[in-house]
Amino acid sequence: NAGVTQTPKFRVLKTGQSMTLLCAQDMNHEYMYWYRQDPGMGLRLIHYSVGEGTTAKGEVPDGYNVSRLKKQNFLLGLESAAPSQTSVYFCASSYLAENQETQYFGPGTRLLVL
Amino acid sequence: AQSVTQPDIHITVSEGASLELRCNYSYGATPYLFWYVQSPGQGLQLLLKYFSGDTLVQGIKGFEAEFKRSQSSFNLRKPSVHWSDAAEYFCAVGAYNTDKLIFGTGTRLQVFP
Numbered sequence: 545n546a547g548v549t550q551t552p553k554f555r556v557l558k559t560g561q562s563m564t565l566l567c568a569q570d571m572n573h574e575y576m577y578w579y580r581q582d583p584g585m586g587l588r589l590i591h592y593s594v595g596e597g598t599t600a601k602g603e604v605p606d607g608y609n610v611s612r613l614k615k616q617n618f619l620l621g622l623e624s625a626a627p628s629q630t631s632v633y634f635c636a637s638s639y640l641a642e643n644q645e646t647q648y649f650g651p652g653t654r655l656l657v658l
Numbered sequence: 659a660q661s662v663t664q665p666d667i668h669i670t671v672s673e674g675a676s677l678e679l680r681c682n683y684s685y686g687a688t689p690y691l692f693w694y695v696q697s698p699g700q701g702l703q704l705l706l707k708y709f710s711g712d713t714l715v716q717g718i719k720g721f722e723a724e725f726k727r728s729q730s731s732f733n734l735r736k737p738s739v740h741w742s743d744a745a746e747y748f749c750a751v752g753a754y755n756t757d758k759l760i761f762g763t764g765t766r767l768q769v770f771p
């Protein structure tokens with residue numbers, strides 16, 4: 545099992561450009577999450593999904609969109625990147641959250657917006 | 659609202675010394691509590707978790723944590739730190755039948771030889 549993988553590992557964007565971050569998991573998990581990590585802020589939830597075809601907003605959803613067309617994939621989109629979106633992005637997945645199953649994290653995507 | 663506080667931003671210890679990282683939470687119901695570790699340039703790895711039962715929880719890499727309801731705390735401990743333990747540690751809280759975890763801001767651990 546590869547677990548949770550993220551593509552790309554690192555990216556530089558110019559302000560206003562768009563991009564999509566891909567998260568894939570091979571553990572048949574229902575729940576998937578996108579976080580951003582900033583110094584002194586810990587991890588903050590951007591969006592999450594409780595199953596294929598469903599998405600929901602987290603703590604800091606503005607400027608991002610997500611899609612979960614396949615159970616194993618969770619895409620995070622930036623339509624018009626801003627310097628404030630410079631961050632490290634982590635994807636995570638878990639079984640049903642009913643019993644707060646453990647979240648498994650990907651290695652992260654480091655994004656720099658100039 | 660749920661919240662997690664890790665009062666120590668940065669801790670430095672000598673190799674072989676004991677370690678305690680503090681975590682305080684705020685939540686009205688019974689919390690589910692987690693400790694994650696993040697090595698430089700890596701994702702987060704689960705160290706241990708508390709759902710119910712014995713309040714002293716054993717984790718990987720020789721770590722343990724104790725849930726103290728009266729103090730709303732879930733402190734992480736290790737009796738003898740190794741240089742490879744240098745990393746950032748995150749405490750997180752969740753609850754039954756909710757979708758999300760709330761993370762603390764993290765404690766960076768530095769280990770001197």
